[in-house]
Amino acid sequence: MMEIKEETEVTIIGGGALGCLTAYHLAKKGTDVILVERGDLASGAIGASNGWVVPAGSGSLFSLLQAGVKMYQELDEETKKRIEYRVANVLECFTDEDVRRMKKLWPGTDQNLKKRDELEEPEPNLADDITWVRESTLTYVNPLKLCYVFANYARKFGAKIFTRTKVTDIVVKDGKVRGVKTDRGEIITKFVVNAAGAWAPIIGRMVGLDIPIVPVLGQILVTEPTPPLLRNYHTILGVGWSTTLYPEKEEEWSQHVKFGIFEGTLTEYWPGEGSYLLGGCRFQIRDPEHAPQPIPEITKLIAEHAIRYIPKLGRLHIIRSYVGLRPMCAVDGLPIIGNVEEVEGFILATGTDWYGISAAMIFGKLLSELIRKNATSEPIDEFSYSRFKQA
Amino acid sequence: MEKKKGKSDDVIVCRCMEVTEREIREAIRSGCHTFNAVKKVTRAGMGLCQGRTCEQIINRLIAEETGINLGDLPPRSVRPPLRPIKAKKFAEMEI
Numbered sequence: 001m002m003e004i005k006e007e008t009e010v011t012i013i014g015g016g017a018l019g020c021l022t023a024y025h026l027a028k029k030g031t032d033v034i035l036v037e038r039g040d041l042a043s044g045a046i047g048a049s050n051g052w053v054v055p056a057g058s059g060s061l062f063s064l065l066q067a068g069v070k071m072y073q074e075l076d077e078e079t080k081k082r083i084e085y086r087v088a089n090v091l092e093c094f095t096d097e098d099v100r101r102m103k104k105l106w107p108g109t110d111q112n113l114k115k116r117d118e119l120e121e122p123e124p125n126l127a128d129d130i131t132w133v134r135e136s137t138l139t140y141v142n143p144l145k146l147c148y149v150f151a152n153y154a155r156k157f158g159a160k161i162f163t164r165t166k167v168t169d170i171v172v173k174d175g176k177v178r179g180v181k182t183d184r185g186e187i188i189t190k191f192v193v194n195a196a197g198a199w200a201p202i203i204g205r206m207v208g209l210d211i212p213i214v215p216v217l218g219q220i221l222v223t224e225p226t227p228p229l230l231r232n233y234h235t236i237l238g239v240g241w242s243t244t245l246y247p248e249k250e251e252e253w254s255q256h257v258k259f260g261i262f263e264g265t266l267t268e269y270w271p272g273e274g275s276y277l278l279g280g281c282r283f284q285i286r287d288p289e290h291a292p293q294p295i296p297e298i299t300k301l302i303a304e305h306a307i308r309y310i311p312k313l314g315r316l317h318i319i320r321s322y323v324g325l326r327p328m329c330a331v332d333g334l335p336i337i338g339n340v341e342e343v344e345g346f347i348l349a350t351g352t353d354w355y356g357i358s359a360a361m362i363f364g365k366l367l368s369e370l371i372r373k374n375a376t377s378e379p380i381d382e383f384s385y386s387r388f389k390q391a
Numbered sequence: 392m393e394k395k396k397g398k399s400d401d402v403i404v405c406r407c408m409e410v411t412e413r414e415i416r417e418a419i420r421s422g423c424h425t426f427n428a429v430k431k432v433t434r435a436g437m438g439l440c441q442g443r444t445c446e447q448i449i450n451r452l453i454a455e456e457t458g459i460n461l462g463d464l465p466p467r468s469v470r471p472p473l474r475p476i477k478a479k480k481f482a483e484m485e486i
Contacts, residue, residue: 039427040423040425040427040428040431041422041428041431042431043427047431144431144432145432147431148421148422148423148431148432151422152421152422155422161422163422163424163425163428164424164425164465221478221481222437223478224439224475225438225439272434273408273434273437278478293471294470294471296484296486297486299471299481300481300482300484300486302481303478303479303481303482304481304482306478307478307479307482313478314477314478314479314482315477315478315479316477316478317439317475317476317477317478318472318475318476318477318478318481319438319439319441319472319475320437320441320470320471320472321470321471321472322470
């Protein structure tokens with residue numbers, strides 16, 4: 001492979017959603033940018049994502065992510081088509097017991113419920129004991145296409161992208177970023193954006209920073225292609241594995257999965273592939289370098305719960321399963337975004353956990369402003385690395 | 392009777408997901424230089440056979456388009472299960 005010998009303004013480490021979108025926003029404004037990814041684009045959390053474009057959290061994080069969702073809505077039609085942007089109908093499904101417990105344990109969460117037989121069209125493939133439902137919509141993109149499409153846009157604006165290129169060191173001199181060393185050569189650069197997701201702490205250690213990110217594993221099972229099993233809904237959500245709602249289940253499930261947190265069941269139809277995606281799990285692992293594989297205990301639980309809502313799913317073959325590591329801030333669960341006082345030119349862009357798609361769009365734009373103008377149109381101070389020192 | 396030869400670009404390379412040679416070549420030209428990258432962009436290799444049939448063909452196309460040696464191309468990532476298994480079986484398995 002050819003050797004890299006480059007000089008640029010900004011080097012982004014990580015070809016996930018945030019890396020690709022930041023490269024796009026920078027290159028669009030004419031900034032020289034290089035993106036370095038050690039595998040293929042979309043290999044980390046985004047590569048195992050189910051594609052939700054959602055706001056999350058509360059306060060200013062929620063408003064920012066809402067702005068991110070709006071930016072997707074406002075994309076041109078051609079781009080929307082390329083990234084397979086779509087809005088799908090969602091049906092949340094509950095049993096009488098679910099609703100009874102929700103009223104008691106999560107007051108207010110039983111709003112807008114209706115009886116299953118009030119649905120406009122019946123959904124006979126839902127399990128018989130589903131008696132309550134709630135309708136809503138969710139916005140989706142194809143998470144893989146998102147990365148590739150915006151990386152290509154960035155390339156058209158002049159960005160260079162090196163995949164299968166591993167960063168081995170960051171050159172810092174007099175407290176300033178000077179360059180990035182890789183296994184394929186060196187890049188002289190003024191700014192480094194650490195968008196390495198669950199692997200961001202490894203890059204952080206290269207400049208002496210301790211970034212409190214923990215990998216949170218998610219797992220998905222994919223069925224063989226099938227016509228949709230429900231008439232009007234692509235996504236089914238349920239609270240059937242919530243250990244908050246069903247604390248007595250915690251012991252039973254934790255015998256299988258020692259460190260799992262389950263708060264919902266997810267079954268999604270992907271029209272592009274014609275498959276159902278079954279999933280929904282979160283659990284922390286220690287080392288992102290220990291290549292994660294689907295965990296049999298979790299495979300069992302996911303299959304069990306998906307079939308519990310749509311029994312006919314049981315007849316479908318599972319053709320593939322995969323896991324991904326979401327980067328979660330161990331201190332407060334908020335993103336870690338922006339400059340660090342310790343090293344001039346070193347910028348953090350991680351901690352966007354399960355809401356990375358909406359986050360990537362808005363934080364990509366704000367990081368581009370930060371690098372070009374040293375100021376952002378929306379405040380991002382509360383996501384800065386310095387918050388850990390105050391605490 | 393002489394069979395009319397179709398344009399090679401329209402040949403289906405991934406039979407499971409019905410992805411044509413043209414789509415594969417376009418993905419390679421847009422920067423996908425591994426089987427996994429081509430898969431992410433085109434869905435080739437995501438179907439029932441999980442790339443067992445098309446991996447070699449796609450790798451040859453990558454080598455042809457980019458000049459990378461076939462031997463230097465990384466293998467596709469293998470995702471369990473190794474063969475399709477009914478969801479019900481997973482739900483019922485003893486752990």
